[in-house]
Amino acid sequence: MGELRKPFLLLAMLAIALAIGVELGAGLLTGGADAAGALRDSADALDVELGDVSGVSEPSGRGTGYLALIDAVAVWSTGLFCLSLVLPERIQGRVQGLATLIFSILLLIASVVALIVAFVELSIMVSLFLAAPFGTLAYLAVWGFFPVGDAALLLGLALLLKLAWAALLVLAQPRFLQNKGLVLLILTSLLCTVLLQFLHGLVPVILVSILDDLGALLFAVVAVVWGLVLLIGSIPAIVKAVRVTAALPARTGGSDR
Structure with a gap:
């Protein structure tokens, strides 16, 4: 199948690193803009009466940022491939x-915390929205207008970078397609990104924040699953490394005699 093409692998690492950078920066790049006028238009379309909404700003949302929990696994996996370029296989096997x-323990902790935060926020959103009229007004004031256009732009950029990452991995080594775990990870990352784009366009704009948070909740669950997969998968490697290390003194002693 040919040797590993190092430039393509390094470019793949760059692409997925840029993708997760876009996702992590989504909270700073979206939200904060004045949403008073757009909120009035959306509320009128749904026959919801609003009072003074001056000073209302767009929420940044959680969904795009929570994609980074999943893509952290992609960065880690690609990083391990890159690590093989500088470390001997024997040493890499012990360290990996x-x-x-x-890494899996840290991912699990971060994902569980993120899951709890998203669940609590989603519960507050739904409770306020259904508690008409004052609860609904409070919901609209905080989460009533989501920056769908800005989020779509960032998600499109992240999706493009992920497609480039997947293509560059295949160009680096076609045998990566035989790695079922890697293929499943690629599909998971791409499908979650497309799913969030779909959720953002599914409902009127004043309800997008709810579906965005629902997507964030789902992504945290997916990240927990991947964290468990990595945790379980690391155990055989650790056991093997311990056995090899323990056998080294005996082999050395035998050769001395």
């Missing part, structure tokens, strides 16, 4: 299991 174990 322990490093993956630590």
